[in-house]
Amino acid sequence: MSVEHRARAAWGRPYTQPGAEFGIDRRTVSQILHRHDVPMCRRELSPDQTDDAVRLYEASWSLARIGERMRVDPTMVHNRLRERGVRMRDAQGRER
DSSP states (O other): OOHHHHHHHHTTOOTHHHHHHHTOOHHHHHHHHHHTTOOOOOOOOOHHHHHHHHHHHHTTOOHHHHHHHHTSOHHHHHHHHHHTTOOOBOTTSOBO
């Protein structure tokens, strides 16, 4: 794994991104990073960031776009929005 990828991981980049680049599972990425003693940080959304995520989602932003802006995985955004009772959309933008 390159220095660039280790640095990105240390800055909170989701495991799935380097995995997708190399065609490997995120667990494999995690194992490689741990083997090289790369410090990992699990980013959470603060209550203020979650407020912003709700506002952006209600303004029709995608989970992926919000996650990229806030440097967290879109699944985390989804989970925080659900905790706030936000009605989720399907891939075509229709409410579920």
